[in-house]
Amino acid sequence: MENLSEFEANQKDLIHILHKIQAEYGYIPSQALSSISKHLKISESEIFGVLTFYKAFSLKPRGKHLVTICTGTACHVRGAPMILDELKRQLSIEPGETTEDDLFTLETVNCVGACALGPIVISDGDYHGQMNTREVNKLIKKIKKEIKE
Ligand code: FES
DSSP states (O other), X not given: OHHHHXXXXXXXXXXXXXXXXXXHHSSOOHHHHHHHHHHHTOOHHHHHHHHHHOXXXXXSOOOSEXXXXXXXXXXXXXXXXXXXXXXXXXXXXXXXXBOTTSOEEEEEEXXXXXGGGOSOEEETTEEEOSOOHHHHHHHHHHHHHHHHO
């Protein structure tokens, strides 16, 4: 039991540390893994496992604005593929990529637990439900306008 609570404490510390690094740098630099590993006495592969499990963490630098579209089943049947196409067209990138000017990163996610409101697009943490291509177009234009101001 003692080992289990130690493991849980380390996991909590790990997630806390990863959140702090992500907030500061916008991603988790690979150099950080060995420092965390030494500090918490857990292997780099365990840290990597946590990093890949939680979509909130990124190993690659992200753009200033993160746009995520849910491509889970409920959102898919409600039109997510068309919205994703529109996002790709608007931003000229594929999911997982960042625009050359480092302003936008486009990502996909599988279900965010708001299926009844799908299709869902999340921009910088804000959830937008019942999206369609027109609305997503407006959303990107709005963000681009805010960038210019
Ligand atoms: S499938 Fe998109 S929120 Fe559940």
